[in-house]
Amino acid sequence: MRIRLRGRLGWNAVGLLLFAVMVFPVFWMISTAFKPADEINSFTPTWLPGSPTLRHFRDALALPNFWADVKNTVIVVLVAVSIAMVLAFLAAVALAKYRFTGRKLFIVLMIGVQMIPGAGLIIPLYVLLGRFGLVNLTGVIVVYISAVLPFSVWTLRGFLIGIPKELEEAAMVDGSTRLGAFVRILLPLVAPGLVATSVFAFITSWNEYIFARIILNGGSSQTITVWLSYIFGSQRATDWGELMAASTLIAIPVVIFFLIVQRRIAFGLTAGAVRG
Amino acid sequence: MGAAAGAVTPRPRQRPLNWRRTRRGSVPYLLVAPVVAVLGVVLAYPVYSLVRIALERYGLFELIRHHGVYIGLANFATVLHDSVFWHTMLRTILFAAACVSLSIVGGMLIALLLVRVSGFIRILITSGLVLVWAMPPVVAVQVWNWMTNVQNGVLNYVLTELHVGNYFQHNWFASPFSQLAMCAMLIVWGALPFVSITLYAALSQVPHELVEAAQIDGAPFWRVFKDVTLPVIAPVVYILTTLSILWDFGVFTQVYLLIGQAALTPANYLMSVYVFEKGFVISDYGIGSAISILMLVTVAIMSVVYVRKMLRVGEVT
Numbered sequence: 001m002r003i004r005l006r007g008r009l010g011w012n013a014v015g016l017l018l019f020a021v022m023v024f025p026v027f028w029m030i031s032t033a034f035k036p037a038d039e040i041n042s043f044t045p046t047w048l049p050g051s052p053t054l055r056h057f058r059d060a061l062a063l064p065n066f067w068a069d070v071k072n073t074v075i076v077v078l079v080a081v082s083i084a085m086v087l088a089f090l091a092a093v094a095l096a097k098y099r100f101t102g103r104k105l106f107i108v109l110m111i112g113v114q115m116i117p118g119a120g121l122i123i124p125l126y127v128l129l130g131r132f133g134l135v136n137l138t139g140v141i142v143v144y145i146s147a148v149l150p151f152s153v154w155t156l157r158g159f160l161i162g163i164p165k166e167l168e169e170a171a172m173v174d175g176s177t178r179l180g181a182f183v184r185i186l187l188p189l190v191a192p193g194l195v196a197t198s199v200f201a202f203i204t205s206w207n208e209y210i211f212a213r214i215i216l217n218g219g220s221s222q223t224i225t226v227w228l229s230y231i232f233g234s235q236r237a238t239d240w241g242e243l244m245a246a247s248t249l250i251a252i253p254v255v256i257f258f259l260i261v262q263r264r265i266a267f268g269l270t271a272g273a274v275r276g
Numbered sequence: 277m278g279a280a281a282g283a284v285t286p287r288p289r290q291r292p293l294n295w296r297r298t299r300r301g302s303v304p305y306l307l308v309a310p311v312v313a314v315l316g317v318v319l320a321y322p323v324y325s326l327v328r329i330a331l332e333r334y335g336l337f338e339l340i341r342h343h344g345v346y347i348g349l350a351n352f353a354t355v356l357h358d359s360v361f362w363h364t365m366l367r368t369i370l371f372a373a374a375c376v377s378l379s380i381v382g383g384m385l386i387a388l389l390l391v392r393v394s395g396f397i398r399i400l401i402t403s404g405l406v407l408v409w410a411m412p413p414v415v416a417v418q419v420w421n422w423m424t425n426v427q428n429g430v431l432n433y434v435l436t437e438l439h440v441g442n443y444f445q446h447n448w449f450a451s452p453f454s455q456l457a458m459c460a461m462l463i464v465w466g467a468l469p470f471v472s473i474t475l476y477a478a479l480s481q482v483p484h485e486l487v488e489a490a491q492i493d494g495a496p497f498w499r500v501f502k503d504v505t506l507p508v509i510a511p512v513v514y515i516l517t518t519l520s521i522l523w524d525f526g527v528f529t530q531v532y533l534l535i536g537q538a539a540l541t542p543a544n545y546l547m548s549v550y551v552f553e554k555g556f557v558i559s560d561y562g563i564g565s566a567i568s569i570l571m572l573v574t575v576a577i578m579s580v581v582y583v584r585k586m587l588r589v590g591e592v593t
Contacts, residue, residue, distance in 0.1 A: 011389060011392040012394055014389060015390075015397045015398075015401050016397065018389065018401060019397075019401050022401075022408055022465070022469075025408075025416065025423060026408065026411060028419065028422070029419045042428065043428050044433070045428070045430050088311065090307040091308045094303075094304040094308045095308075098304035098307075100305065103304070113315065113319060115522050115575060115582065115583070116319075117522070117548060117571070119528045119547070119552060119571070120526070120551070120569075120571050121323070122556075123329065123555045123565050123568055124322035124325040124326040124329060124568075125322050126555075126556075127325065127329060128321065128325055130342075131342050143318060146315055146317075149311055149315060150315075203410075206412070207413060209413065209533075210529060210532075210548075210552075214552075217556075225412065225414040228418065229414055238421075238422075244418070244422060247415040247418045250412065251415045254410055254411075255410040258410035259406060262409070262410075
């Protein structure tokens with residue numbers, strides 16, 4: 001018993017060390033964001049900010065284009081996710097509740113498409129969007145819709161399958177129409193899944209970089225990830241405090257949303273093949 | 277829907293229960309059609325156009341004219357005779373192999389650790405992992421930049437303090453190997469939460485009695501793991517490995533941003549970066565498309581195995 005207890009204490013120590021190492025970069029980002037400049041530039045770093053300041057956050061918010069690009073990103077993400085969710089939900093209903101010729105092919109398509117590395121399609125997408133005059137935020141929306149569709153269909157299908165058929169059947173026995181059963185029984189039950197999937201699609205689009213970088217190609221409107229990669233890119237001396245404050249601000253919505261849906265979506269992730 | 281269903285089922289009591297029979301016809305196709313249409317326009321058409329551009333001379337001039345000049349397989353010949361392509365392919369495979377092994381082995385060790393620690397520590401570690409998982413890659417790159425900064429990066433400070441060596445103002449981006457090692461660290465750090473939490477979930481499926489019985493029989497840890505635990509979690513390990521291979525083979529954001537556009541040379545290219553450089557820096561879209569196709573074919577071969585496995589999952593549920 002004593003040996004086992006001591007073993008567990010040893011493992012706990014290893015666990016604490018692991019926790020410290022894994023979380024350190026996140027901690028360091030937040031800690032730096034609150035430090036005054038002299039503490040940041042010192043050669044012997046302090047772990048916690050000695051005299052915490054909100055200056056970097058104020059400065060980061062005042063950086064050129066920050067709010068404009070946040071607005072761009074929010075618009076792009078909201079439009080793309082709303083459209084994608086409606087389309088994905090319809091397809092997921094077909095997959096979960098119907099058997100039809102070509103169903104298998106469709107599933108293969110949904111899974112296979114997710115395997116395509118984005119970089120493989122940047123050239124034709126850029127060329128085609130250019131041809132149709134869509135080298136702008138609309139083009140990004142179009143690409144994001146198709147980027148989140150496959151895993152949304154797959155994850156929603158998982159949530160729909162989890163709903164017992166008997167519930168829906170009972171409603172229909174009680175004289176409900178198919179549409180009535182759908183609206184009153186299926187929709188409320190699948191709502192949490194729908195929210196979780198949308199949030200995940202939101203995070204994916206919010207974090208996306210390569211397509212935004214290429215389609216918007218240095219123009220005046222950018223998404224926030226491209227903004228963050230550009231903002232100090234050209235300067236030799238980086239203002240680390242401001243950069244970490246901006247990074248923290250950009251990560252916050254994603255982290256909050258992610259913490260909300262992680263548990264719910266975790267299984268679907270393995271099935272739907274998406275990494276955050 | 278009503279007419280067809282009514283004709284088949286004379287007894288009304290059974291009608292609502294007979295799902296497969298009532299739900300035939302055009303309804304599922306109508307439901308699936310929008311997704312197919314979108315993916316057709318935004319994925320299938322670009323793939324077609326990718327093949328076309330790869331067979332054309334397509335530079336800036338052609339981009340402005342919206343029209344390339346057909347030159348057959350000349351782009352492929354150029355690419356396949358270019359040693360940069362082969363070196364990049366080999367480098368990418370080695371890079372992906374390193375990232376995948378580190379993520380899977382590291383993730384497995386973390387998952388095994390999670391089983392052993394006490395409840396509070398487990399919640400602590402899991403929350404930490406989820407926090408890391410949630411970090412946007414572009415943000416993580418900036419944090420990595422700051423931590424590995426040559427002047428006063430905290431990595432150099434910690435390594436020097438731990439007496440690993442003198443890392444005062446050590447430049448982690450001096451050689452291609454070191455640059456890619458930093459990228460691998462960043463990628464593995466970002467991948468570990470997903471891998472370890474998924475593996476931990478899989479480990480909880482392993483029957484307790486089996487493990488205990490083996491332990492009572494005096495089997496050493498390694499034997500228990502290999503003969504009892506691993507067979508149960510093998511499918512999950514398999515899926516995670518395949519997915520990681522595909523992701524790490526096509527990785528772009530972390531490598532492109534951490535090394536930085538200015539420092540990218542043929543000596544540190546990975547496949548995605550190579551395509552980007554050919555297309556958007558040199559503006560040779562024809563050659564870039566040929567490389568993209570070769571890259572996609574490589575990925576397609578690797579993913580066939582995975583898709584077949586997933587299909588089985590899709591059939592069961």
